[in-house]
Amino acid sequence: xxxxxxxxxxxxxxxxxxxxxxxxxxxxxxxxxxxxxxxxxxxxxxxxxxxxxxxxxxxxxxxxxxxxxxxxxxxxxxxxxxxxxxxxxxxxxxxxxxxxxxxxxxxxxxxxxxxxxxxxxxxxxxxxxxxxxxxxxxxxxxxxxxxxxxxxxxxxxxxxxxxxxxxxxxxxxxxxxxxxxxxxxxxxxxxxxxxxxxxxxxxxxxxxxxxxxxxxxxxxxxxxxxxxxxxxxxxxxxxxxxxxxxxxxxxx
Ligand code: 13P
Numbered sequence: 001x002x003x004x005x006x007x008x009x010x011x012x013x014x015x016x017x018x019x020x021x022x023x024x025x026x027x028x029x030x031x032x033x034x035x036x037x038x039x040x041x042x043x044x045x046x047x048x049x050x051x052x053x054x055x056x057x058x059x060x061x062x063x064x065x066x067x068x069x070x071x072x073x074x075x076x077x078x079x080x081x082x083x084x085x086x087x088x089x090x091x092x093x094x095x096x097x098x099x100x101x102x103x104x105x106x107x108x109x110x111x112x113x114x115x116x117x118x119x120x121x122x123x124x125x126x127x128x129x130x131x132x133x134x135x136x137x138x139x140x141x142x143x144x145x146x147x148x149x150x151x152x153x154x155x156x157x158x159x160x161x162x163x164x165x166x167x168x169x170x171x172x173x174x175x176x177x178x179x180x181x182x183x184x185x186x187x188x189x190x191x192x193x194x195x196x197x198x199x200x201x202x203x204x205x206x207x208x209x210x211x212x213x214x215x216x217x218x219x220x221x222x223x224x225x226x227x228x229x230x231x232x233x234x235x236x237x238x239x240x241x242x243x244x245x246x247x248x249x250x251x252x
Pocket of ligand 1: 009093165169170171172173208209210211229230231232233
């Protein structure tokens with residue numbers, strides 16, 4: 001049985017003061033939450049968050065550079081994220097793919113670098129609206145997944161998370177329906193199961209894209225949806241806690 005995981009991706013939001021207030025409010029309500037919980041603040045806020053949360057909450061980066069170190073002005077290394085107390089890091093978010101030119105190959109290199117630094121990668125995959133309308137959702141997801149499997153091997157998914165984030169659902173208020181999401185989650189698990197059924201069965205696959213308290217329960221009830229990667233709603237403690245509380249019951 002897979003333990004549910006809910007991760008907040010704060011994107012480029014927050015100051016030290018607002019981060020402290022948000023983390024403290026989440027911690028105040030987290031005792032009844034059975035899911036694993038994570039937060040991915042902007043890089044500069046990672047020390048603030050890591051100092052407050054303790055072991056109960058995973059702290060993660062929103063991205064990392066694929067190289068270990070070097071002359072890459074403005075970039076952040078996996079080594080530093082680990083040093084700051086991160087447990088995980090998002091790779092391949094659609095905003096990185098579309099706005100910053102992260103190709104499948106580069107995402108695969110970032111995934112590999114994350115693991116080399118002792119970080120659990122949260123690999124984001126997802127199709128655009130035009131790709132969905134053209135009937136190529138599965139082809140796109142397969143291409144994005146295969147690039148990582150070809151680079152790191154299926155064994156690497158024993159310590160990784162996958163997040164299905166349809167681009168058309170991110171920040172739009174229009175989430176994928178539970179059925180639409182489950183179909184893609186099932187496809188992801190099935191594709192990886194062709195390489196290693198055990199690893200695919202244990203892999204946590206999160207859904208992201210306009211998750212809120214009002215739709216989380218329906219999404220998380222699906223058999224292959226193991227939690228969520230939450231954007232806007234992770235910035236409001238009550239809403240985020242309600243989403244964390246909506247995960248399905250699990251037994252270890
Ligand atoms: P929203 O929850 O704001 O749609 O963002 C989803 C997302 O991109 C999480 O990584």
